[in-house]
Amino acid sequence: MQERRYDVKFLAYCGMSLPLAQKVDRDQARDCVQQYLRKAKKRQPVTYLGDGQWECQEPEDCALVPDWAGYLIVRRSKR
Numbered sequence: 001m002q003e004r005r006y007d008v009k010f011l012a013y014c015g016m017s018l019p020l021a022q023k024v025d026r027d028q029a030r031d032c033v034q035q036y037l038r039k040a041k042k043r044q045p046v047t048y049l050g051d052g053q054w055e056c057q058e059p060e061d062c063a064l065v066p067d068w069a070g071y072l073i074v075r076r077s078k079r
Contacts, residue, residue: 005077008032012070013058023077036072044069 006029008021021032037054040046045057052074058065 006074007077008036008072008074010036010056010070010072012067013065014067014070016067016070020072029074033072033074040068040072 003025005023006021006026007019007023008029010018010020012018020036021029024032033054037046040056044059047055047057049055049071054072056069056072058069
């Protein structure tokens with residue numbers, strides 16, 4: 001049986017898509033997400049939406065939406 005692989009990407013509110021990891025195993029995907037969220041939580045509110053999705057919100061006092069506000073998503077890789 002083949003091991004499941006995962007993609008981790010960040011989708012910014014501005015429309016930018018940033019692949020953080022592609023076709024990695026479960027542990028690598030988890031490490032990537034934890035590392036990204038650890039940094040994100042220092043600068044903005046982060047909410048877990050369920051099903052491998054987090055919303056990294058813009059700070060309350062911002063005048064414009066920053067590039068680092070958006071969704072962090074983990075999905076199974078397509079073969």
